Amino acid sequence: MSSQTVVLASPPVAAQTKFDVTRPIAKFHPCVWGNHFLNYTPSDEEVVTERKMELESLKLEVRKELLKIADRPLESMKLIDAIERLGVSYHFEKEIEESLKQAYDAYKKNDQDSSLDLYHTSLSFRILAQHGYYVSSEIFSKFIDEHGSFIGSLKSDIMGLLSLYDAAYLRGNGDTIMEKALEFSVVHLKVVAMEKDHPLAPQICRALVYPIHKGVVLIESRHYISFYEKQPFHMRSLLRYSKLEFNVRQSLHKEELKDLTMWWRSFEFPKTFPFIRDRVVEAYLNSVSVFHDPKFSVARVVYTKAFLLLTVLDDIYDSYGTIEELEAFTKAIERWDKSTIDELPSYMKLFYEIQYDSYKQFEDDVATLGIKNYVQYAVKEVITLSKAYLQEARWCKMKYVPTFDEYFQNAIKSSATTLMVVVSLLFNYVDETDAKKTFESVSKNSKPQRATCIIGRFMDDLVDYEWDKHRDHVVGGVDCYIKQHSVSEEKAFEAINMMVENAWKEINEEIFESTTTIAKPLLPYIYNFCRIMDYVYKNENGYTIVSQRMKDTIKLVFIEPLSI
Structure with missing residues (x-):
């Protein structure tokens, strides 16, 4: 991916200025999917009806099994774990909750039960x-020796180690037992991962890169189906149900992607704004990761559109607009009034109208669901985000390297995570009182939201560090940390990675906080947002530069159906 500063005598829309303008254009590669999703044709109605009938029958079998073993906590936990990993838990929420209540009651009565092995103790905990x-x-104390370390003989319990590893990612700050659990399990699982003939090696290799607690449900369920199928005592009806449900969901995703591609093409975004990232499919992957349940179709579409508009906004500030244009553009966005944009360059005026009209349409989309309209909170975040982008543009123009503290305060706003979390919560508040409390706390960067911003912003900074060196771009968190703390690149990377890990711990702690600022049922959507950020920015910027890993993932979840 190359980047350069170019002089455009003829900007892509109508000419905006009387003089040639130097613009810091980043040469993003075009969309890699062409017309693939535009060519989607739904399955025959008769076939769809047959699938639905079989799914209902299989769902009933799974539900009966859940109810049958509800009073046997260990069996319940294993089945619930399988259902959740296979990505179909949204169909069994009531049964799962009833089973968990009984399991928790049993745990409270027998929390010192020394008979539970490492696997079941870890599974129950998680x-x-x-x-x-x-x-x-403390339930893991029985596995710790007199020296404060996990008992060495546990290294031979591979299922137990993997279960312990999965559980350790729910740790909070200062939890030394779970820190030791993670360290112990990683060391010994890495050994097993190198044993090519070990039946659990593929699953362990996957887990070491993508821990289940950080895993995107749609992506990880696709991989777990293969692992579950190889388990000797898997539940056949659940396996078939998961495969059929995956394919039905995939058809829905293809249909939504077709509609979104048509919407995007209707504005001729790639032609009108050739300096932007054309990433409809990748943006949609973000929305599906946040809204996995098929019933959230409207939410997925609105979220994807908001994400794409955000991408264009970011690229205007980051890769095209001059500082003079951006100053005027930001003031216009603050006014949020289409009647006051006459002085803007034509390309900004056009995007302003598209963004303004789209957010008006979002209000109608929310209204169709019969829920109260809180889109104004999203608009407020667009304004906040624009001002933060402008601050970065000013720093870039001045060649100014802020201290890390200065950068951090602006980065929390420029990460765009607050905007997208607000958009996701438009469809998920519990009641009006909780909604206002939640939206206001998110806007004020409450503990979980601040942690979410850290994960999104700084994972992006780490993977963009080398690329940003070669273009006219504001410095990122790494350079600012080096400046303030006078450390090496390596030490700066270590410190920022630690910030990201601590942010995950802070969100984990929110699960058990009695005075949480965000309604408990909404926390899964916060987690889901963090999970897709972790996936996209895992050692690369998978959104800006669509790597082979991202292409393979999109093919798996959106293009290639499972064989039944």
């Missing part, structure tokens, strides 16, 4: 904790 049931990490 499943209960991720559903908001407080379980102390």
